[in-house]
Amino acid sequence: MSFTRVLIANRGEIARRIQRGCRKLGLENVAVFSDADRDAPFVAEADHAVCIGGAAPSDSYLNVEAILEAARATGACAVHPGYGFLSENAGFAAAVEAAGLVFIGPEPDAIARMGSKIEAKAAAEAAGVPVLPGYRGEDQSDARLLQEAEALGTPFLVKASAGGGGRGMRLVSDPGDAPEAIASARAEAQSAFDDPAVFLERYAPRARHVEVQVLGDTHGTVLHLGDRDCSLQRNHQKLIEEAPAADLPEAVRDRMRAAAVRLAQAIGYRSAGTVEYLYDPGRGEYYFLEMNTRLQVEHPVTEAITGIDLVEWQLRIARGEPLALTQGDVQFDGHAIEIRIAAENPAENFRPETGEISLWAPPAGVRLDTGVEAGSVVSHHYDSMIAKLIVHAPDRAGAIRRAVVAMDAFAVGGVGLNLAYQRALLTHPDFEAFRHHTSGLPEMFPGGWTEPSADPRDMALAAMALHLHLAPAGASPWESLGSWRLTAPAGWPGATSYWETTKDDPIRVNGSGSVLTAVQLDGQTIAVESAALGSVLINWIPNCRCL
Incomplete structure (x- = not known):
């Protein structure tokens, strides 16, 4: 399992983050890039770089054979998938291992098992992790699904078994809407994930999204690295994350963390992973949502409060090293917040912004994970998130203040960013008072968000x-x-x-x-x-x- 050169099957800020992890351990890195990313910072900073295809992700970052050929051509013996693209594709992980390379992540079987939400919830139940009431059976006929929907009662969700990001998900508040919701969820799941299977579960209004970071080695040790709150979301896409989860009863927090470790142990999990929950403050209960078998976008807030480098440990675990710490060694310090910075215009229905960045002057004294710099071109081919601003302070109020100061000092030209919108979220009374929840944006901005007029x-x-x-x-x-x-x-x-x-x-x-x-x-x-x-x-x- 020894390797000295790592191919990074990703782009942008996460590619640069993995490059930093490789350099920390004295490992060489190989960047693969599309035609659109030829002049990107992650390419310029790589030890080796290979163009693997056109701008469209299907021609490059989703092109398994091109990625494996790049590994062979450069002598890379390991592949890190980052997040997004092929990171939770069990077939890609298996292809990497079949090529005689080390996949820096969990085993393909664990990815496949947790990739099916139906199987994942069954595994959670078997491990004693609470799940929302619902139907997750193999009988996918309309008659059976409608029968189970009637028994479950409204409101409930129809959800795709595969994938994520809110695709293949429908909320049913009126029983008469169930047939159409099931049909449209199926169709979207088939189109997005090539898998039409759906399941039903009770809808928990005003729920918060709380997740637990786990880390497992190849010697059977699994630790948790605390929890995060990711409840500020738009269309099921996270906007702001914080660690630890605020205003959470300590008894509930302890149970969540223990349950995450049990589930990871039950499936023999290795590498970094995240067990996600819905927390219902009204009932004081939590329910298993899914397990992400990869590095999360929000991993820096966990690193900030624990001092543990998750990418470094992903690399070490992939080399077969045992975890060099126990659960008691994991200490938590202060509060951290991450703001996702996207090239988009929230005042115009979050319209993506593209073009060349003419000015890029981020604030000093805070962590910024970014894939761009002055002169970079923001393309329409990829996700609009171009950076993450991470702040750390002794307490939550201090972290919010520090984040606001940092955003106010951020200077950028050529491409519009969502900083004003994120600032409005951070300073909203609902966020300060813990009234925010996963569907709370309409309550926070009843008439929609309006960009403040400049003086x-x-x-x-x-x-x-x-x-x-x-x-x-x-x-x-x-x-x-x-x-x-x-x-x-x-x-x-x-x-x-x-x-x-x-x-x-x-x-x-x-x-x-x-x-x-x-x-x-x-x-x-x-x-x-x-x-x-x-x-x-x-x-x-x-x-x-x-x-």
Whole structure:
């Protein structure tokens, strides 16, 4: 099981995260990339890199044979799947092992067993882990499903046995809607996962999503590394995660952790994995949801409160090393929060943003796992999440404050991000008071979320900052913008227009060097006698001519 070179079958921020883990252990890494990712940071930072196909995931990151051929060509003896793509594909794990390579993750049988939600819930029941009442039988006929739906009563969920991410899931509140919900869930499950099997389970309104991180070696040892809360979700996709889960009774927390270890032991689990639960605060009960047989997107918050490097231990376990710690050695320190940063516009129904990042200046003093930098191109071919901001503080309130400060200091240009929306979630009274739940966004923003309007002065200063950023020091717009006119409008020689994306009229900035004047959308003029860019922030002194 020894290896010195690891192929990373993934891209973006998780590829860079695994590269850091490899370097920590003195292992070489191999990046595989698509045509669209040729100039991505994870490719430039790799020890070896191989193009495996076109931009479409099916041509590259889901192309099993191309990935195995890249491993053979580069002499990689192990494959790390990261998360997403092929990470929970039992067939891929089996193909890696059949090729004589080490799969850095659990055994294919464990992936397959937990990949079927029906089988996973049966395994959980056998291990004494509570599950929601429902029907998970082999008889998939309409008559049997409708019979079981009537016995279960509303509200209930129809859920695809395979896959995840909310696909193949339907909520039934009226018994008359059951036939259509079952049919549409089946069709979506077949299309998304090539498996039409569904099951039924009682719907738990206002539930929270709590999960337990487990770590198992090849010598039979399984530990838990604490819990996380991932209840802020949109369409079953997590937005913000925190560790430990807040406002959770300690007795319930202990039972959740013990149950996760029992389930992992029962299936002979190795590597990092996550047992996910629905927690019903009204009943004070928890129920098994699923087990993710891979590294989670939110793993950094667990690393922050435990000091344990999960990627390092994935690599060590894959080499056959025993866990060098006991459950008593796992200590928890403070509170951590992770914010998923996505290139999307929440004010326009979360429309994806694409294009080149012209400015990338993340805050200092916090952890940022990112797949981009200035000059990177955000493509429509892949998931819109481009980074994760992770903060750690002695308590939850401190972590929230630190996250807000960090987001306010984040400067980015060229591509819009969801930072304002995530900030609104973090500072919402429901989040602070633990009233949030997995379906709570409509309650938090009853009329939908509206992006806050920028202060007019701030907009003018932003236009000035962009003006200085685009013009070399000491250069006038005449010298720097590449086009000219014989006479400028309204007596503003060298004036340059900057448009806010949601406005039809521009902000006009006049001047060069440090003396600038901006005419705003409402006609107000703001004049600055000394403006300079310090890093990416504008330092300015007004000359008291705000007209």
